[in-house]
Amino acid sequence: MNAITLSAVSKSYGEVLAVDGLSLTMERGRTVALLGPNGAGKSTTINMLLGLVRPTAGDIRVLGHTPDEAVRRGEIGAMLQEGTLIPEMTVRELVDFIRRLYPEPLPLDEVLQMADLTALAGRRAGKLSGGQAQRVRFALAIAGAPALLVLDEPTAAMDVESRRAFWANMRNYSAQGRTVLFATHYLEEADENSDRVIVVARGKVVADGTAAEIKAGVGGSVVGFSLGEQSSAGLDALPGVTAVEILAGSVTLRTADPDATVAALYRGTSLEVRDLQINGADLEDAFLALTQPAEA
Numbered sequence: 425m426n427a428i429t430l431s432a433v434s435k436s437y438g439e440v441l442a443v444d445g446l447s448l449t450m451e452r453g454r455t456v457a458l459l460g461p462n463g464a465g466k467s468t469t470i471n472m473l474l475g476l477v478r479p480t481a482g483d484i485r486v487l488g489h490t491p492d493e494a495v496r497r498g499e500i501g502a503m504l505q506e507g508t509l510i511p512e513m514t515v516r517e518l519v520d521f522i523r524r525l526y527p528e529p530l531p532l533d534e535v536l537q538m539a540d541l542t543a544l545a546g547r548r549a550g551k552l553s554g555g556q557a558q559r560v561r562f563a564l565a566i567a568g569a570p571a572l573l574v575l576d577e578p579t580a581a582m583d584v585e586s587r588r589a590f591w592a593n594m595r596n597y598s599a600q601g602r603t604v605l606f607a608t609h610y611l612e613e614a615d616e617n618s619d620r621v622i623v624v625a626r627g628k629v630v631a632d633g634t635a636a637e638i639k640a641g642v643g644g645s646v647v648g649f650s651l652g653e654q655s656s657a658g659l660d661a662l663p664g665v666t667a668v669e670i671l672a673g674s675v676t677l678r679t680a681d682p683d684a685t686v687a688a689l690y691r692g693t694s695l696e697v698r699d700l701q702i703n704g705a706d707l708e709d710a711f712l713a714l715t716q717p718a719e720a
């Protein structure tokens with residue numbers, strides 16, 4: 425059984441088509457990033473999975489159930505963009521209050537530890553910094569040991585250090601066989617913390633695969649080396665090469681197949697190749713190419 429199945433799901437807000445016929449399945453035990461620019465439809469998709477927003481068309485299954493049923497069974501934990509914490513309650517009281525609502529919660533101390541809150545357990549929620557409050561929201565999301573954890577831009581209020589710690593905690597949670605879906609604008613976060621990236625733009629899926637596959641699909645790779653005074657004739661005919669740039673004796677080859685390009689460069693030419701470098705296309709380029717509206 426899949427963790428999530430969306431079948432031709434759409435959601436309109438009046439004139440605005442926020443989600444446009446999304447169909448996708450997510451296996452259990454995976455960590456999936458929903459990546460897309462502002463207004464792509466990420467939050468709407470997440471809110472539909474949680475039963476907070478009704479689709480205009482299509483069908484949604486979460487762990488084999490409707491979203492409402494999955495929530496009722498305590499199978500989904502969520503960390504949303506907004507959410508006020510009750511300021512008078514301490515961190516420990518809040519986390520314990522929420523975990524008791526679930527049928528099989530994690531032990532309180534384990535939740536506090538997994539969210540790096542042990543030292544802050546006695547602090548009132550009203551006295552927390554933005555990043556600390558986000559850690560409490562994470563603790564509330566995992567308290568019930570949900571099989572599916574859904575995070576909507578979880579690191580939005582965090583500095584670099586807190587982000588790093590947050591993703592370590594998230595990976596620790598997902599390593600126990602649980603499924604995680606998170607929305608982000610940040611390419612690096614998607615790349616580093618997920619094993620599948622679904623890129624959405626204007627309510628549709630525009631790419632779906634590992635970060636490496638998405639990079640390869642859009643930009644290919646870049647092979648660079650120093651040519652010096654040697655002739656560049658024939659470089660554009662090497663296998664896989666789609667473009668050749670030469671600047672001050674340095675060559676940049678764009679290629680769809682870097683292994684074949686480099687093998688032919690060494691075996692099929694008599695060039696003396698120095699300072700060889702092979703890099704993947706930038707994920708940033710791939711993301712921009714995928715999410716820009718097509719030229720009218």
Ligand SMILES: Nc1ncnc2c1ncn2[C@@H]1O[C@H](COP(=O)(O)OP(=O)(O)OP(=O)(O)O)[C@@H](O)[C@H]1O
Binds near residue numbers: 440609
């Ligand atoms: N309650 C609402 N009423 C009207 N329009 C809405 C509502 N919620 C979202 N929208 C519109 O639907 C589209 C998708 O919004 P959504 O919040 O799902 O995108 P997103 O990818 O989560 O964006 P962000 O990264 O900015 O959070 C946008 O055009 C947005 O303006």
